[in-house]
Amino acid sequence: MLASYYAELLNFFSRSLNDRQAAADVVQESYARVLALQAREVAVRDLRALLFRTGKNIVIDDARRRQVDAQLLQTLALVAADDAPSTERVIASRQQLELLVRRLTAMPRKRREVFVLVRIYGFSHAEAAAHMDISIASVEKHVVRAVCGCMGLDT
Structure with missing residues (x-):
């Protein structure tokens, strides 16, 4: 059917x-x-x-997901755009990075690990699921919640 x-x-x-x-x-x-x-x-x-x-x-x-990735790349591009960025840019970028690190650190360990595997190391959802011995649906939920958490949205 x-x-x-x-x-x-x-x-x-x-x-x-x-x-x-x-x-x-x-x-x-x-x-x-x-x-x-x-x-x-x-x-x-x-x-x-x-x-x-x-x-x-x-x-x-x-x-x-692509929108979040684009925003992250845009932020990273601002940091790397100039050889000598302005003090304001450096401070703003550091604050954004510190905020992201705080949000990632505040996440449950498994959610953070799934996020790093998928978003940083480029694992597929299936690969991450196999690596962590969880279901693909769990990986998807962790990634969505982690992305929302990085954006400061409640999950």
């Missing part, structure tokens, strides 16, 4: 993202999440709608 929606999902997300490979990744992750729900025997009324909603949520989460 799940296979009958694959082409429709792939075409929809290919048009939305203008990238067939990224769309295939979204569809694959959508299927994995829905199958995980079914494995836990969660009742699903409209499988097609759930697959589409799950895919849209994945795209939104990815966009948010």
Whole structure:
């Protein structure tokens, strides 16, 4: 039954993202999440709608993650932009870095470790899950909560 929606999902997300490979990744992750729900025997009324909603949520989460990454890169670029940055820039950058370090330090150990594996070392969610012996869903939750924590949002 799940296979009958694959082409429709792939075409929809290919048009939305203008990238067939990224769309295939979204569809694959959508299927994995829905199958995980079914494995836990969660009742699903409209499988097609759930697959589409799950895919849209994945795209939104990815966009948010990229936005945080872009802000972090922008901050780092400000620090590295000048050979002799102004005193104000140095102080502001140090304060931002200190705030980020405080927020990371305040996180639970496992959340911080997952965040470092995924965001700093570039592990995939599956690789981080295997490395830490936790589920992929747990890795996803830790990463989302860690990103929110770095941004100062309550999780």
